Amino acid sequence: MELFLQQVFNGVMLGSTYAIVALGLTMVFGILHVPNFAHGQMYMLGAYVCFFLITIFGFAYWPALALSAIVLALAGVALEILVFKPVRNTGGITPFIAALGALIILENSVVVLWGPEGHRIPNPYPGIIDVFGITMSTQRLLVIGVAIVLIILLQIFIKKTTLGSSIEAVAQNKEGATLVGINVNRVSALTFAISSGLAAIAACLVAPIFMISPSMGSLVGMKAFVIVILGGLGSIPGAIFGGLILGLIEAIGGGYFSAAYKDVFGFGALVLILTIKPMGLFGKEIKGR
Amino acid sequence: MMKWVKSNWFYLMVLVIALVLPLIITNRYYAQVITMSLLFAIGALSMNLILGYTGQMSLAHGGFFAIGAYGVAILTFRLGWNFWLALPAASLLAAFVGFLVGMPALRTRGSYFAIVTLCLGEIIYLIAGNWLELTGGHNGIVGIPVPSPIPIPSLGQLTFQSQIPQYYLVLFFLLLTVFVMYRLINSLRGMTFLATAINEDLAEAVGINIFRTKLLSFVVSNFFAGLAGGIYASLIGSISPSVASITMTFNFLMYVLLGGITTLAGPIIGAFIIPILLEYLQFLQDYQMILFGLLLIIVIIYFPTGFMGLYVKVRDKINKSKVRA
Numbered sequence: 001m002e003l004f005l006q007q008v009f010n011g012v013m014l015g016s017t018y019a020i021v022a023l024g025l026t027m028v029f030g031i032l033h034v035p036n037f038a039h040g041q042m043y044m045l046g047a048y049v050c051f052f053l054i055t056i057f058g059f060a061y062w063p064a065l066a067l068s069a070i071v072l073a074l075a076g077v078a079l080e081i082l083v084f085k086p087v088r089n090t091g092g093i094t095p096f097i098a099a100l101g102a103l104i105i106l107e108n109s110v111v112v113l114w115g116p117e118g119h120r121i122p123n124p125y126p127g128i129i130d131v132f133g134i135t136m137s138t139q140r141l142l143v144i145g146v147a148i149v150l151i152i153l154l155q156i157f158i159k160k161t162t163l164g165s166s167i168e169a170v171a172q173n174k175e176g177a178t179l180v181g182i183n184v185n186r187v188s189a190l191t192f193a194i195s196s197g198l199a200a201i202a203a204c205l206v207a208p209i210f211m212i213s214p215s216m217g218s219l220v221g222m223k224a225f226v227i228v229i230l231g232g233l234g235s236i237p238g239a240i241f242g243g244l245i246l247g248l249i250e251a252i253g254g255g256y257f258s259a260a261y262k263d264v265f266g267f268g269a270l271v272l273i274l275t276i277k278p279m280g281l282f283g284k285e286i287k288g289r
Numbered sequence: 290m291m292k293w294v295k296s297n298w299f300y301l302m303v304l305v306i307a308l309v310l311p312l313i314i315t316n317r318y319y320a321q322v323i324t325m326s327l328l329f330a331i332g333a334l335s336m337n338l339i340l341g342y343t344g345q346m347s348l349a350h351g352g353f354f355a356i357g358a359y360g361v362a363i364l365t366f367r368l369g370w371n372f373w374l375a376l377p378a379a380s381l382l383a384a385f386v387g388f389l390v391g392m393p394a395l396r397t398r399g400s401y402f403a404i405v406t407l408c409l410g411e412i413i414y415l416i417a418g419n420w421l422e423l424t425g426g427h428n429g430i431v432g433i434p435v436p437s438p439i440p441i442p443s444l445g446q447l448t449f450q451s452q453i454p455q456y457y458l459v460l461f462f463l464l465l466t467v468f469v470m471y472r473l474i475n476s477l478r479g480m481t482f483l484a485t486a487i488n489e490d491l492a493e494a495v496g497i498n499i500f501r502t503k504l505l506s507f508v509v510s511n512f513f514a515g516l517a518g519g520i521y522a523s524l525i526g527s528i529s530p531s532v533a534s535i536t537m538t539f540n541f542l543m544y545v546l547l548g549g550i551t552t553l554a555g556p557i558i559g560a561f562i563i564p565i566l567l568e569y570l571q572f573l574q575d576y577q578m579i580l581f582g583l584l585l586i587i588v589i590i591y592f593p594t595g596f597m598g599l600y601v602k603v604r605d606k607i608n609k610s611k612v613r614a
Binding site: 029033034035083086087090093094096097098100101102103104105107108109111112218219222225226229233260261263264267268270271272274275278279280 | 340344346390392393394396397398400401403404405407408409411412415416419535539542546575576578579581582583584585586589590593
């Protein structure tokens with residue numbers, strides 16, 4: 001029972017970071033209908049920015065996290081303008097390829113600039129809390145806490161503010177939104193900024209727990225896609241639930257069966273779910289996308 | 290006959306050059322680069338079938354290449370099979386796995402399919418790296434024998450120890466692939482592929498079974514990916530999970546796109562030019578991939594039809610100016 005609870009805790013921790021990363025991805029998909037394959041690399045970049053801010057410029061953990069989110073938000077806007085805007089009105093496989101190009105550039109630039117080896121961000125909260133026999137490190141609890149706060153803030157932003165509603169408006173109907181005077185370009189840039197900023201925060205949160213390396217993004221990016229599909233492309237509640245489900249599948253599968261194959265369980269679950277529901281759990285029918 | 294030669298002189302010339310190439314290029318290193326280009330052309334052509342002609346973004350192509358490679362490696366090296374039995378067996382295995390995973394995966398469309406295949410590729414990569422007993426884990430398999438000799442009555446036998454016969458072996462399979470692809474895409478069945486790529490809903494409306502069309506294209510495409518992988522394993526002699534990595538898929542994608550998607554010549558040109566270009570760009574080593582990423586974006590924004598598209602544009606312009614003169 002204790003092992004089980006321990007795995008559930010780890011699963012929720014993993015799942016909440018996945019959920020944050022997937023949230024950004026699903027928002028971008030809702031607006032542009034393009035899977036941003038470079039999203040995982042933005043996550044990786046966020047971790048690196050945080051790492052350099054702390055080790056070289058001597059920032060404290062929280063300011064580094066905030067600044068990293070801002071830097072990545074700007075990088076997200078640049079990515080949108082340079083890569084995705086030119087291919088926005090093309091169909092078929094064109095936008096995928098552009099996204100793949102961005103992925104290759106980002107990952108390899110980091111390898112060239114700072115080497116392929118891993119780094120570690122010093123853990124700001126090394127303490128451990130013991131609850132009913134489950135060990136919880138403070139940092140891990142923090143990850144879950146921040147994730148919950150972020151998700152609530154994002155919901156308030158989208159539902160209660162005009163700027164946030166414009167994102168939802170464009171996602172629902174691009175032409176309609178343009179007609180009522182919403183600047184679609186600005187909304188796309190904003191969505192990319194939020195999406196990349198969220199990815200950076202998620203990366204900074206787990207960086208003290210895991211190592212950071214140039215390849216850390218590709219697997220997380222792929223998992224974010226699994227989640228977004230599990231939840232249905234463009235669905236925000238879907239991304240949150242999907243993230244938690246995947247985190248739990250991985251932690252429990254990895255804890256009880258085989259750690260080496262824990263990623264196979266997640267990807268396998270995706271294939272299985274899509275066999276039954278080709279549009280994901282919360283997805284709506286999208287023709288020709 | 291003369292008329293046929295006249296209208297196809299260009300292709301005949303390319304074929305003749307391909308046949309005499311090993312006699313001209315004696316540098317072992319360059320000969321190796323060219324043989325590998327031919328081999329990757331097989332993989333690129335097969336990817337073009339599902340990606341270009343059928344319009345389905347399969348990102349598991351490296352995975353199926355790896356199934357062929359590991360298939361041949363395990364059958365010949367561990368089980369002692371003859372290469373000429375192991376190669377079709379491994380290719381069929383890739384096709385069969387393609388059939389099995391295509392059944393669920395092809396129920397999805399567009400972005401969903403791209404991501405599902407991306408995950409499938411990753412699953413194959415993870416299995417290759419972790420199934421120690423079968424694949425040797427991350428160390429891979431070393432010491433895979435070269436293709437078994439073919440006995441020729443009264444002349445002895447054809448061995449594949451040296452580079453020149455290896456080159457002709459790969460050339461033979463490339464020509465076979467081109468032949469099959471040519472026949473396939475010019476058949477009625479091939480037209481249904483293209484119809485699916487251009488407009489799925491319309492294709493369905495005129496009575497094409499889209500699911501079966503996509504599945505057939507996927508299976509054939511993966512068969513040839515496995516074939517390329519099988520030959521690769523045997524010629525290189527050692528493989529590791531990196532053959533299943535996403536980089537392999539990206540390489541094929543690059544050959545197809547830069548060469549010219551939905552053309553037969555494009556992927557071959559891409560597979561030929563890019564590795565040779567890379568040889569010249571050796572000094573850029575670290576920046577190679579960054580350059581490739583940039584090239585990919587620029588090509589897809591400004592020249593979405595790749596090199597072949599550019600060629601057709603220039604040719605049409607010349608023809609037009611001839612008409613005017």
